Structures are given as structure tokens and as C-alpha cells.
């Protein structure tokens with residue numbers, strides 16, 4: 001007679017979410033440790049989890065556009081924007097840390113910096129801001145390198161949007177549909193003409209455009225708030241990642257992901 005296999009333990013809150021492993025991931029480096037280092041670690045880890053979720057949703061939005069399901073793509077974009085709002089709001093928590101509180105453990109970060117967040121670069125890549133240096137920063141065979149290599153070659157959400165428009169009655173020029181997907185998204189007068197037409201006569205697709213503008217603006221808002229937080233925490237000091245700090249970060253502001261959607265506003 002064969003014996004029943006041993007019953008697997010019942011799923012609990014702790015086992016399902018791996019709470020023990022999760023709570024073991026915050027490892028301060030300062031002696032003591034300094035009180036605020038835990039906050040600094042938790043916030044960054046929470047951001048990485050939101051980045052992961054955003055990428056999951058961005059992939060879904062691209063897939064839905066490719067399947068011609070604009071309505072669900074729009075729903076997914078709405079979720080992404082809601083996550084972005086939370087991500088921006090979370091900076092308020094870190095801004096309760098004073099410059100001296102940060103200095104109490106800053107040296108222990110050595111050369112570590114958010115500049116090295118591969119998931120942030122992946123988000124930039126999906127939005128069309130691709131830089132080869134961001135891929136090559138990570139060693140061959142690492143998770144980060146493989147993810148960035150894959151996204152380097154993949155179409156951006158803008159490419160998925162243009163292909164969607166082309167399948168749905170808009171004459172998007174072939175040069176745009178077949179553009180080099182690793183290159184920066186440049187403004188295109190032909191695409192702008194199509195977008196103006198959409199805004200004037202196609203309320204369904206103009207809503208989709210507005211969600212892409214929300215996404216673009218949301219990322220720009222995060223960048224702006226991050227720079228302000230950096231200025232109030234370390235002033236104009238150099239970053240731990242080796243850049244000029246706030247001065248470098250200011251150069252990343254005011255660069256829209258989807259320039260055509262901004263250009264057309266003056267012509268509407």
C-alpha cells in the first residue's frame with residue numbers, strides 16, 4: 001500500500017510573502033547603527049519594488065497596444081500613473097531626514113548611488129531614453145546586464161504607440177515605424193500632424209495620448225522632486241556615484257520622453 005505524500009504546510013501570510021526573508025534585507029553599514037540609515041535603506045528598497053511593478057505594467061501596456069487593445073492599455077497606463085504619484089509622494093518621507101542625519105552615515109555608502117539602479121535605467125529605456133553606457137556598466141551575465149540588453153533591443157512604448165496608430169487608420173511615415181529603436185525619440189512634424197488630427201477629431205485616441213503625457217510628466221516630476229531633495233540634503237556637493245551631484249541631475253530635467261506630444265500643444 002502506498003503512503004500518502006507528506007502534507008505541505010498550510011500557506012500563511014508570512015510564508016506567502018516571505019516576510020522573514022524580506023525583513024532580513026535591511027543591513028545598515030554604520031556603527032550603532034545610525035538611526036536614519038534604516039529609513040534610507042527601506043525607502044530605496046521600496047523604490048526598487050515599485051520600479052519592478054512599473055516595468056511589469058509597462059510591459060503589459062506595450063503588449064496590449066501591440067494586440068490593438070487600447071482600452072486595456074489605457075487602464076494599465078492609469079495604474080502606472082497611480083504608482084508614479086505614490087513614488088513622488090514618498091520623497092516627502094526622505095525629506096524629513098536632515099543634512100546632518102544623512103551625513104551620519106553617508107560615507108558608508110562609498111561609491112554606491114541611485115545612479116546605478118538598473119531598473120531605473122530599464123524604465124528610461126522603455127520610455128525611449130536609451131544609453132549604451134547604462135548597459136555596459138553591468139558585468140556580462142548579471143541579471144541587470146541581461147535585462148538592459150533585452151530592453152536595449154526592444155521597441156519603446158512610443159514605438160508600440162506609433163505602430164498602433166498605423167494599424168488604426170493613421171498614416172504614420174515608414175521612417176517613424178522603422179526607426180532605430182535604440183536611438184533617441186526625435187520630434188517629427190509628420191507625427192505631430194497626426195497627433196493634431198487626433199486631438200481635434202478622435203476623442204478616444206486623444207485620451208490615450210493624454211495618458212502618455214501623464215506618464216511623461218510623472219517621470220519629469222519625480223526627477224524634479226529628486227533634485228530638490230538632493231539640493232536640500234547635500235547642497236551642491238558631488239554625488240557618491242561620482243557625478244557633480246545636483247548640477248548633473250539638473251541637466252536631466254525638462255527633457256520630455258515624447259517630444260511630439262508636447263510640441264503640438266502650441267498648435268491646438
Ligand code: HEM
Pocket residue numbers: 043044047048094102112113114115116117120226229230233234238239240241242243244245246248249252
Ligand atoms: C538623501 C537622499 C538622496 C540623495 C542625497 C541622492 C543623491 C543623488 C545624486 C547626487 C545623484 C547623482 C549621481 C551621483 O553622483 O551619485 C543621484 C542619482 C540618482 N538617484 Fe538619488 N539620492 C537620494 C535618494 C534617492 C532615492 C530614494 C532614489 C530612489 C530610488 C534615488 C534614485 C536615484 C536615481 C535613479 C538616480 C539616477 C538619476 C539619473 O541619472 O538621471 N535617489 N542621487
